[in-house]
Amino acid sequence: MDKQSFHLLAVDGGGTKTLAVITDSKGSILGEGKEGASNYQVTGKEMAIKALTASIQEALANVNVPNGGMIHFEKIVFALAGIDTLTDEIEVRGIVEKTIKQVGLSTEKLLVENDCLSALLGATQNKAGALLISGTGSIVFAHDGQGNFYRTGGWGYRVGDEGSGYWIGKEAIRSILKMNDGREKETILSKLILQEFGFKKVEDLYNWVYSSAYCVDDVSALTTLVEEAYKMGDGVSKGILDEAAEELTLLLETTIKKAGIAKEEFQLILQGGVIQNNHYIRDIVLDRLKEKAEKVKIIDTDQKPITFIIQRGLNLKWGL
Incomplete structure (x- = not known):
């Protein structure tokens, strides 16, 4: 069987979904495949391999490559969540190698890196910049334009993700429990969140938190109710949003300070439902930032991370 060749395979793998796309040399998408989570810290290694394999196979099927065919890519980029330490990097490279073998891919140019870093470098074309993500989780990456990368946050919902949707929802639940105790006004x-879940009393909320039905996404979704309550004049909700803005500001200022770009021109990419859609938090964070980084250029885009990951692959100078 003749080997089929394509320019780029770009894979965006996260804690909830995986997207694989095949593009030509100009970045036009020829085929794509979607699957569930591929963050091995969430799913385990075997399930991560299955998700990556399935998404790539679906993308290949969309360009009429049958299973078992020989497929060559000039470039392959795996931009994956869960690459946070050297140990993670070793584990994920092993996952990627097994995936490539199972699918039957070949390439001379393979890049495996953290998904946030890949999106940042793709969006800024390797120039100085920062990426602030506040959605379900929160993290900041910065690049000094000279090949050095810096990260703050992103330690997950159990011990980190301050200022994220999950963190806001969790703080709201904590406040309701305090209200029930009489420690909070x-x-x-409280009424809005109990109604959202269909609970009659606070004890029902407490029982849900410690049940198997408890879901990070459901907690994160409470952010909209906190914002709604704030607009109704609720002081507790305002306090939660203020603290979230403070945490995101600290993440951002710490990272650009480490990168040494605060006084330089740099691009800031904003991604995630909280920082893009909650204008109260957004305005506080950006106003505070501009006091210390006057030359920052805000890039507020609805483009998906895969768009930037594709650019990362297309523009990457291999071997440098």
């Missing part, structure tokens, strides 16, 4: 926030 009773506010509309």
Whole structure:
């Protein structure tokens, strides 16, 4: 069977979904495949391999490459969540190698890196810049334009992700429990959240938190109720949003300070539902930032991370 060749395979693998795309040399998408989570810290290694393999096979099927065919790519980029330490890097490279073998891919140019870093470098074309993500989780990456990368946050919902949607939702639940104790003034926030879940009393909320039905995404979704309560004049909700803005500001300022770019021109990419859609938090963070980084250029885009990951692959100078 003749070997089929394509320019680029770009894979964006996260804690909830995986997207694999095949593009030509100009970045036009020829085929794509979607699958569930491929962050091995969430799914385990075997399930991560299955998700990566399935998404790539679907993308190949969309360009009429049958299973078992020989496929060559000029470049392959795996931009994956869960690469946070050297140990992670070793584990993920092993996962990628097994995936490539199972699918039957070949390439001379393979890049495996953290998904946030890949998106940042793709968006800024390797120039100085920072990426602030506040969605379900939160993290900041910065690049000094000279090949050095810096990260702050992103330690996950159990011990980190301050200022994220999950963190806001968790703080809202904590406040409701305090209200129930009498340690916090009773506010509309309690009523809104109990209604959202269909609970009649606070004890029902408490039982849900420690049940198997508890879900990070459901907690993160409470952010919209906190914002709604704030707009109704709820002081407790305002306090939660203020603290979230403070945490995100600290993440961002710490990272650009480490990168040494605060006084330089650099691009800041904003991604995630909280920082893009909650204008109260967004305005506080950006106003504070501009006090210390006057030359920052805000890049607020609805483009998906895969768009930047594709650019990362297309523009990467291999061997440098």
